[in-house]
Amino acid sequence: xxxxxxxxERIELDPTAEKDLLKTRERRRPRRPPHFAIMAGLLLxxxxxxxxxxxxxxxxxxxxxxxxxxxxxxxxxxVPGDLIVSAPxxxxxxxxxxxxxxMPLQAVxxxxxxxxxxxxxxxxxxxxAPETASLSTCTEVLxxxxxxxxxxxxxxxxxxxxxxxxPSVDGAVMRDGKLVTCKPARDRxxxxxxxxxxxxxxxxxxxxxxxxxxPSVPSEPLRLIWHRVPAGRLIVAHVGIHxxxxxxxxxxxxxxxxxxxxxxxAELMHANTDGWRRIEIQPPIPQPxxxxxxxxxxxxxxxxxxxxxxxxxxxxxxQAMGQETTTRPRPQ
Amino acid sequence: MTTPTLKRDPSLLIFVxxxxxxxxxARTQGIVRDEAYYFRAGEFYTDFIKDFGTGKTFRQIIDSNxxxxxxxxxxxxxxxxxxWRLFHGVLGLDEVIAFRLPTMLxxxxxxxxxxxxxxxxxxxxxxxxxxxxLVFQPHLFFHSQLACFDAxxxxxxxxxxxxxxxxxxxxxxxxxxxxxxxxxxxxxxSLGIKFNTMFLPIFxxxxxxxxxxxxxxxxxxxxxxxxxxxxxxxxxxxxxMWFDTFARIREYLGFHMHHWxxxxxxxxTNYNNPPYPWTxxxxxxxxTLPLVPLVLAIGQIFSLARTSxxxxxxxxxxxxxxxxxxxxxxxxxxxxxxxxxxxxxxxIKHFLPAYPFWALLAGLALTRLxxxxxxxxxxxxxxxxxxxLLAVSVAGPALDTxxxxxxxxxxxNAIAGGFAGGxxxxxxxxFWGYSPAALFPWMNEHLENGTRLYLHDLNFDSFRYYQxxxxxRSDLIYxxxxxxxxxxxxxxxxxxxxxxxxxxxxxxxxxxxxxxTRVLGREGVPLVSVYER
Numbered sequence: 107x108x109x110x111x112x113x114x115e116r117i118e119l120d121p122t123a124e125k126d127l128l129k130t131r132e133r134r135r136p137r138r139p140p141h142f143a144i145m146a147g148l149l150l151x152x153x154x155x156x157x158x159x160x161x162x163x164x165x166x167x168x169x170x171x172x173x174x175x176x177x178x179x180x181x182x183x184x185v186p187g188d189l190i191v192s193a194p195x196x197x198x199x200x201x202x203x204x205x206x207x208x209m210p211l212q213a214v215x216x217x218x219x220x221x222x223x224x225x226x227x228x229x230x231x232x233x234x235a236p237e238t239a240s241l242s243t244c245t246e247v248l249x250x251x252x253x254x255x256x257x258x259x260x261x262x263x264x265x266x267x268x269x270x271x272x273p274s275v276d277g278a279v280m281r282d283g284k285l286v287t288c289k290p291a292r293d294r295x296x297x298x299x300x301x302x303x304x305x306x307x308x309x310x311x312x313x314x315x316x317x318x319x320x321p322s323v324p325s326e327p328l329r330l331i332w333h334r335v336p337a338g339r340l341i342v343a344h345v346g347i348h349x350x351x352x353x354x355x356x357x358x359x360x361x362x363x364x365x366x367x368x369x370x371x372a373e374l375m376h377a378n379t380d381g382w383r384r385i386e387i388q389p390p391i392p393q394p395x396x397x398x399x400x401x402x403x404x405x406x407x408x409x410x411x412x413x414x415x416x417x418x419x420x421x422x423x424x425q426a427m428g429q430e431t432t433t434r435p436r437p438q
Numbered sequence: 439m440t441t442p443t444l445k446r447d448p449s450l451l452i453f454v455x456x457x458x459x460x461x462x463x464a465r466t467q468g469i470v471r472d473e474a475y476y477f478r479a480g481e482f483y484t485d486f487i488k489d490f491g492t493g494k495t496f497r498q499i500i501d502s503n504x505x506x507x508x509x510x511x512x513x514x515x516x517x518x519x520x521x522w523r524l525f526h527g528v529l530g531l532d533e534v535i536a537f538r539l540p541t542m543l544x545x546x547x548x549x550x551x552x553x554x555x556x557x558x559x560x561x562x563x564x565x566x567x568x569x570x571x572l573v574f575q576p577h578l579f580f581h582s583q584l585a586c587f588d589a590x591x592x593x594x595x596x597x598x599x600x601x602x603x604x605x606x607x608x609x610x611x612x613x614x615x616x617x618x619x620x621x622x623x624x625x626x627x628s629l630g631i632k633f634n635t636m637f638l639p640i641f642x643x644x645x646x647x648x649x650x651x652x653x654x655x656x657x658x659x660x661x662x663x664x665x666x667x668x669x670x671x672x673x674x675x676x677x678x679m680w681f682d683t684f685a686r687i688r689e690y691l692g693f694h695m696h697h698w699x700x701x702x703x704x705x706x707t708n709y710n711n712p713p714y715p716w717t718x719x720x721x722x723x724x725x726t727l728p729l730v731p732l733v734l735a736i737g738q739i740f741s742l743a744r745t746s747x748x749x750x751x752x753x754x755x756x757x758x759x760x761x762x763x764x765x766x767x768x769x770x771x772x773x774x775x776x777x778x779x780x781x782x783x784x785x786i787k788h789f790l791p792a793y794p795f796w797a798l799l800a801g802l803a804l805t806r807l808x809x810x811x812x813x814x815x816x817x818x819x820x821x822x823x824x825x826x827l828l829a830v831s832v833a834g835p836a837l838d839t840x841x842x843x844x845x846x847x848x849x850x851n852a853i854a855g856g857f858a859g860g861x862x863x864x865x866x867x868x869f870w871g872y873s874p875a876a877l878f879p880w881m882n883e884h885l886e887n888g889t890r891l892y893l894h895d896l897n898f899d900s901f902r903y904y905q906x907x908x909x910x911r912s913d914l915i916y917x918x919x920x921x922x923x924x925x926x927x928x929x930x931x932x933x934x935x936x937x938x939x940x941x942x943x944x945x946x947x948x949x950x951x952x953x954x955t956r957v958l959g960r961e962g963v964p965l966v967s968v969y970e971r
Contacts, residue, residue, distance in 0.1 A: 140814060142807055142810035142811060142814065143811070143814075145737070145807055146807060146811055146823060146827055148733075149730060149733065149734070149804075149807070149827060149830075149831065150826060150827055150830055152729055152730055152733055152852075153729075153730045153827075153830030153831050153833075153834050154830060155729070155852060156728065156729040156730060156834040156835075156838070156851070156852035157830065157833060157834045157837060159852040159855060159856060160834070160837050160838055160841050160852070160856060161837075163841075163855075163856040163857065163858065163961045164841060167858065167960075167961040167962050168962045194861070194862060196861045196862075196934075196963060196964065197962055197963075197964070198964075199934070199942075199954060199957045199959075199964035199967045200957055200959060200962060200964060202952050202953055202954060202967075203953070203954050203955075203956070203957045203967075206951065206952060206953025206954070207953060209952055209953070210952075211946055211947075211950070211951070211952055214946070214952040215943065215946070215952075230858075230962050231858060231862070231962075233862075305943075305947060306943040306944070306946055306947045307943070308939055308940035308943050311708065311936055311937070311939045311940075312939070313939070313942075313943045313946070349940050350701065350708065350710065350937045350940065354699075354701075354710045354711060
């Protein structure tokens with residue numbers, strides 16, 4: 107027993123004083139609220155919270171004027187080639203309703219964000235778009251029920267895009283040991299029974315400008331080549347399975363070979379769950395006589411071709427040799 | 439301590455109030471795609487009399503009139519059709535409302551039944567609260583307005599449970615026989631609505647075994663009655679089954695056991711192939727039942743489990759462990775969807791029969807809490823606190839139900855955060871293509887004569903009824919489906935569900951623009967976009 111305990115031991119109270127002390131303690135001790143009172147309090151709080159939430163949803167969701175103010179804020183400094191992104195993504199139709207004239211299809215259904223140097227993030231509910239999540243160079247332009255931020259990042263120009271260059275494709279498919287070449291027909295190219303068509307594909311529920319094709323079995327590969335395209339500094343291919351119907355109906359992989367100057371440079375097996383998959387390679391050093399161009403292509407085949415709608419994009423990016431960037435002045 | 443009771447039986451008031459609320463809602467509720475098929479089936483099924491005397495054999499008459507939409511039983515569709523013939527054909531009521539009346543009447547009856555169950559299990563207040571918590575649920579309210587199967591089968595599920603409880607707890611053998619027979623008949627009729635109640639005898643049997651294991655006497659007659667009346671009424675109420683009976687039953691069961699998997703968004707993922715997360719019905723319920731009744735009912739279940747008190751002190755049916763029965767039926771319909779191999783149906787409508795039991799448990803819990811407060815607080819303070827508690831508990835769900843209409847399927851409770859919170863969580867936005875109805879006043883006013891419309895998931899049958907009932911101008915033309923429909927249209931709309939994004943992109947491609955001219959939304963959450971060429 108230490109000193110302090112001994113000191114307590116020595117204190118003696120007369121019985122009356124002890125009773126009084128106990129009574130005082132009893133009075134001072136905080137009374138624990140009964141079980142039912144805690145539940146009632148909790149329930150009242152939850153009920154008021156639920157009512158408050160509904161009223162807030164009613165009163166504080168963005169109005170027409172909020173969207174118009176955001177559109178005005180963007181419009182003031184928007185330059186063609188900028189990208190508008192929505193946060194959260196489900197608000198995108200509202201953003202397109204008010205700012206659709208600033209959102210061309212090639213931006214809305216972009217392959218990726220690399221070609222855009224300025225991103226306008228239009229957001230509600232304090233959400234942040236995944237496109238701007240990693241960017242530190244953002245400034246707030248408007249704050250309110252609908253907020254606007256302007257973000258900048260380095261951009262990479264696209265030198266060649268298969269989507270716009272489909273007419274110049276040199277394509278062929280093997281059929282019964284014979285080579286069947288692709289020919290233009292209306293809005294597509296037809297290679298025997300296989301057709302190539304530029305569409306706005308639905309890849310994992312997102313829009314992508316791509317060329318859709320249903321490849322055949324490995325013994326009958328489809329080979330697509332674009333000749334003498336500007337090499338740039340990077341070759342970027344994207345592939346995905348178009349439409350939930352196809353992804354629901356089948357799950358066979360599609361084999362994709364990336365071919366540069368007649369040589370296979372990359373190979374992958376693409377499955378439903380791979381989403382919008384990116385393949386990126388450095389182009390070979392162009393031959394002096396090629397004037398900075400390469401022959402670029404894909405070879406596609408599907409071991410189980412049923413319901414395989416592969417949508418692809420093939421681009422070369424980065425400045426070509428000797429090119430310089432000029433920037434249009436931004437409105438003040 | 440006495441609980442104040444109403445001098446008059448409020449059953450009629452509950453019935454009328456529920457019915458009127460549903461009726462007012464149904465006037466502005468869009469036609470859902472399945473409903474349009476059932477309208478049509480109702481017309482066919484009640485028109486077979488005209489074929490007598492035309493030289494057709496009886497089988498030809500039955501087959502020609504009942505082959506349409508024969509993947510579902512006929513009884514409720516016959517009621518829809520009969521209601522339409524009487525209330526529209528004879529009395530001139532709006533066609534859509536006339537089709538929907540049987541459902542609304544049944545749900546109004548359910549509100550009364552729940553009041554009675556709550557009253558017999560605990561007190562009048564519990565009964566009143568149970569019926570209020572039943573009606574004031576945005577999703578349940580949505581389904582309760584429609585000429586579909588989900589609300590009627592929910593009503594019959596509860597009615598069967600009630601009749602069964604009365605049968606096994608009856609003190610006289612006469613009562614036991616009477617309620618057993620009623621259980622069987624209700625079960626048979628329910629099989630004429632939808633297959634859900636085929637699972638119910640399993641839960642009732644579970645309860646019956648529980649009662650017997652606890653040493654109580656209980657009659658097995660309800661099971662005998664269900665075994666007899668079930669098949670008899672199932673076939674009797676479905677003329678399609680009168681010929682090639684076994685082959686057609688096999689076809690019916692096969693259709694639902696091997697049903698294709700619907701697309702359904704859950705927590706941001708679109709599911710259309712198994713496996714389906716087992717959490718779907720549980721999280722679905724937790725985010726659709728209004729917050730206060732949800733917490734109350736969960737509290738009641740835990741309280742019962744903790745005290746092993748699946749029995750109640752003041753009940754006409756104390757010998758039958760009624761609380762065990764209620765809890766079993768609050769959880770059972772959700773558990774069905776956890777059976778491995780269950781097709782992906784989507785939507786809380788598939789476990790809707792659980793919701794009345796949650797409402798009942800919530801009503802009981804709140805009444806108990808109020809009683810405890812009044813017992814333990816000074817009278818004035820007790821009255822004040824219980825009044826506040828009751829007001830807040832009922833006002834929240836009522837406000838949500840009013841606020842969510844007519845987009846009940848897009849609404850989620852305060853845990854999720856309403857329309858916008860549900861969208862943030864990636865919960866299913868809607869299904870059945872009913873929401874464009876809110877755009878019709880604008881379309882009727884602004885569209886040129888003969889405009890061709892691509893209406894996406896709003897099917898042709900719904901379009902036909904919208905025009906027939908003058909909700910949509912009769913000169914507007916249905917352009918068709920898929921890409922051909924979009925290509926030939928001058929106005930196109932897309933109804934937002936995660937998997938329907940591709941139709942948005944298809945319209946952009948064909949129209950050459952991603953800019954809609956109108957977006958119908960709630961709390962900034964888009965439900966429908968309209969594009970014009």
